[in-house]
Amino acid sequence: xxxxxxxxxxxxxxxxxxxxxxxxxxxxxxxxxxxxxxxxxxxxxxxxxxxxxxxxxxxxxxxxxxxxxxxxxxxxxxxxxxxxxxxxxxxxxxxxxxxxxxxxxxxxxxxxxxxxxxxxxxxxxxxxxxxxxxxxxxxxxxxxxxxxxxxxxxxxxxxxxxxxxxxxxxxxxxxxxxxxxxxxxxxxxxxxxxxxxxxxxxxxxxxxxxxxxxxxxxxxxxxxxxxxxxxxxxxxxxxxxxxxxxxxxxxxxxxxxxxxxxxxxxxxxxxxxxxxxxxxxxxxxxxxxxxxxxxxxxxxxxxxxxxxxxxxxxxxxxxxxxxxxxxxxxxxxxxxxxxxxxxxxxxxxxxxxxxxxxxxxxxxxxxxxxxxxxxxxxxxxxxxxxxxxxxxxxxxx
Ligand code: GDP
Ligand code: MN
Numbered sequence: 481x482x483x484x485x486x487x488x489x490x491x492x493x494x495x496x497x498x499x500x501x502x503x504x505x506x507x508x509x510x511x512x513x514x515x516x517x518x519x520x521x522x523x524x525x526x527x528x529x530x531x532x533x534x535x536x537x538x539x540x541x542x543x544x545x546x547x548x549x550x551x552x553x554x555x556x557x558x559x560x561x562x563x564x565x566x567x568x569x570x571x572x573x574x575x576x577x578x579x580x581x582x583x584x585x586x587x588x589x590x591x592x593x594x595x596x597x598x599x600x601x602x603x604x605x606x607x608x609x610x611x612x613x614x615x616x617x618x619x620x621x622x623x624x625x626x627x628x629x630x631x632x633x634x635x636x637x638x639x640x641x642x643x644x645x646x647x648x649x650x651x652x653x654x655x656x657x658x659x660x661x662x663x664x665x666x667x668x669x670x671x672x673x674x675x676x677x678x679x680x681x682x683x684x685x686x687x688x689x690x691x692x693x694x695x696x697x698x699x700x701x702x703x704x705x706x707x708x709x710x711x712x713x714x715x716x717x718x719x720x721x722x723x724x725x726x727x728x729x730x731x732x733x734x735x736x737x738x739x740x741x742x743x744x745x746x747x748x749x750x751x752x753x754x755x756x757x758x759x760x761x762x763x764x765x766x767x768x769x770x771x772x773x774x775x776x777x778x779x780x781x782x783x784x785x786x787x788x789x790x791x792x793x794x795x796x797x798x799x800x801x802x803x804x805x806x807x808x809x810x811x812x813x814x815x816x817x818x819x820x821x822x823x824x825x826x827x828x829x830x831x832x833x834x835x836x837x838x839x840x841x842x843x844x845x846x847x848x849x850x851x852x853x854x855x856x857x858x859x860x861x862x863x864x865x866x867x868x869x870x871x872x873x874x875x876x877x
Pocket of ligand 1: 567568569570571573599600601602660661664687688689768
């Protein structure tokens with residue numbers, strides 16, 4: 481070895497020993513110069529194409545992936561019902577719709593990725609679609625409602641309808657003068673489950689703009705409904721305004737007499753009437769929250785029922801709501817144990833909140849509502865009537 485080669489070896493050995501000495505004495509220098517760190521700089525980043533951060537891979541519907549967090553958050557759920565969320569909204573409902581979807585994603589759907597169907601009688605704006613699309617990796621579809629599913633039919637005598645609206649305005653009845661509200665109630669009663677975007681699904685969960693989900697939902701209510709052969713579910717039940725449905729019950733009873741074959745053997749008439757149907761106590765399930773089976777609405781009993789009611793014109797001559805229409809149908813055509821009260825789903829639609837009373841349920845659900853302020857046993861709620869109805873049924877069994 482010549483002198484210069486020996487010189488190079490000494491210098492290299494000196495540099496290597498300095499590197500090791502500094503690596504041991506200065507941690508950050510060691511990390512920065514480690515082989516794995518240096519080679520990682522040359523690997524392509526997994527997020528470079530998607531523009532998402534490393535820990536947020538692009539959605540692949542076949543392999544559900546859930547962001548990390550505590551134990552519950554990392555649950556990956558593979559089993560799904562044939563189900564969708566459905567949201568009827570106006571473009572002007574954008575901000576409130578964003579809030580509702582953000583909450584249901586947080587409390588439930590980021591672990592399940594059920595799809596969303598948004599419906600409107602006019603096309604949703606690009607802004608609406610853009611603002612909603614970022615909230616979930618689940619599929620979102622935005623549909624326009626066919627004209628004949630929404631607008632007042634020609635069979636309605638507009639002069640008569642207007643006279644009735646004017647009277648309701650005089651009497652200060654909420655939405656009494658609104659035609660669009662009536663269109664909405666009729667659509668929700670008889671048409672949402674027939675929309676082309678809804679036809680492929682069996683189960684739906686109705687959500688409105690500006691509602692709140694107060695507790696973690698740590699199981700799948702759709703699968704619960706399916707497994708337990710439920711048809712309809714609710715979180716809040718209350719009295720309807722008599723002035724909006726003066727003739728509804730009479731028509732219901734006429735229909736029941738015409739079609740006794742549709743009345744379920746173990747029905748819930750007893751919840752709505754204390755005299756075997758002679759009069760209606762106005763109790764109904766609040767339909768702004770619903771998880772239900774569209775096969776029930778699409779089936780022969782409800783199809784005939786809706787057609788019969790629609791012919792009477794009460795959606796326009798009065799102001800029949802989809803809540804009493806759905807509720808009465810569920811009470812008459814489904815059996816009592818096909819109707820589910822979801823006590824564990826903390827839910828708020830202004831001005832009422834259902835909050836789980838049971839302390840364990842409330843804690844486990846990390847609920848943000850105050851159980852003391854739950855609507856359940858408010859004077860305007862029908863919950864105690866429902867409890868009593870269920871109790872007497874149980875005793876008779
Ligand atoms: P309330 O809950 O009875 O006070 O009635 P809302 O105003 O909340 O209406 C019920 C649902 O229908 C909500 O999801 C609204 O966004 C929706 N809605 C009401 N009116 C219209 C309308 O004219 N067009 C559309 N596209 N949606 C409507
Ligand atoms: Mn509402």
